[in-house]
Amino acid sequence: MNKPRFLVTGCAGFIGGHMLEKLLAEGYETVGVDNFSTGKPENLARAGGGFKFIEGDLCDPAVSEAAVAGVSHIIHLASVPSVPRSIANPGESMRSSVLSTVTLFAAAAKAGVRRVVQAASSAAYGDGEKLPKTEDMPPAPLSPYAASKLAQEYYGMAFSASLGLDCVSLRYFNVFGPRQDPGSEYSAVIPKFITLMLEGRRPTIFGDGSQSRDFIYVGDVAAGNLAAALHPEALRGQVLNLARGERIDLNQLVEKINAALKTGLSPVHAPPRTGDILHSVADISRIGRVIGFVPAVSFDEGLSLTIDHYRKARSVRTGEKGTNPC
Ligand SMILES: NC(=O)c1ccc[n+]([C@@H]2O[C@H](COP(=O)([O-])OP(=O)(O)OC[C@H]3O[C@@H](n4cnc5c(N)ncnc54)[C@H](O)[C@@H]3O)[C@@H](O)[C@H]2O)c1
Secondary structure (H helix, E strand, O other), X not given: OOOOEEEEEOOOOHHHHXXXXXXXXXXXXXXXXXXXXXXXXXXXXXXXXXXXXXXXXXXXXXXXXXXXXXXXXXXXXOOOXXXXXXXXXXXXXXXXXXXXXXXXXXXXXXXXXXXXXXXXXXXXXXXXXXXXXXXXXXXXXXXXXXXXXXXXXXXXXXXXXXXXXXXXXXXXXXXXXXXXOXXXXXXXHHHHHHHHHHOOOOOEEEOOOOOEEOEEEHHHHHHHHHHHHHOOOOOOOEEEEEOOOOOEEHHXXXXXXXXXXXXXXXXXXXXXXXXOOOEXXXXXXXXXXXXXXXXXXXXXXXXXXXXXXXXXXXXXXXXXXXXXXX
């Protein structure tokens, strides 16, 4: 069998940039596609050359067809991944996740692609109290984003069952790591807190801070995607949690960042946000059983790598050479 040739959709995004780097480092021929709706050219630049980039929207059949040409495996990450943004604009959420997926999958089935690994989301579980989350729990989407990610899973099952495209949906929990966008209104909590606290500013927590998340380092997500892509047996539209299987609450997160930065900043508490989930932690036994994946990076290790990145980025921005900005 020929060496796999990969397509990474959403390659200019946070996870996409890390995925590109991993595939290129492992010597795979790789194509990337992105429309820069939330992605950034810097994420492509970091991966260096050595891959073909197509700028375009996957909802356009011509873009999807060009992207899948000659490809054997797809890591499908393209989406606009934000609960608040989907509440503000449900149509954008449906287009960026559902329409783009169906258009891509139709092109991929026609082109004879062997495997699609797609990014699904723990948002599919909703706010049920039962923990940890197992894949056989009934889904309960609370936001248009969650509904769109769930629809992606169903299309993965349908294309596997009736169009000969072998898909697997990995429900990522909270992914973090270097180069996650800290600047947007919709940013994930870790980059936002680190960048604020590096400037000596207090982070804002929506609610009392007891809400907890299952944070997984981005390098582990790239490794999990690759393991799923290369798995030798058919995966037939299965849904698998991709997480660490441990939870950290937001008050603990602030404490850990304070400890790493040697600061003593207390959070500001604001009212809870609509659609936000209170607790989330995964049962990761199924992904271990099915594809043999086990996360390799501890939360503290991942946090330390992430803080290093933002500290260096800040030194470059502020021109502080070789000094510790804290
Ligand atoms: N970051 C997390 O914690 C997390 C958690 C669960 C699931 N996910 C999923 O992982 C995937 C990647 O997330 P991320 O954090 O890297 O987000 P990101 O916003 O950094 O990356 C998404 C990329 O997709 C591109 N894109 C969006 N719509 C497109 C379209 N129609 N055509 C082409 N490109 C398009 C964007 O420009 C962006 O570069 C998403 O599918 C998201 O739903 C992420």
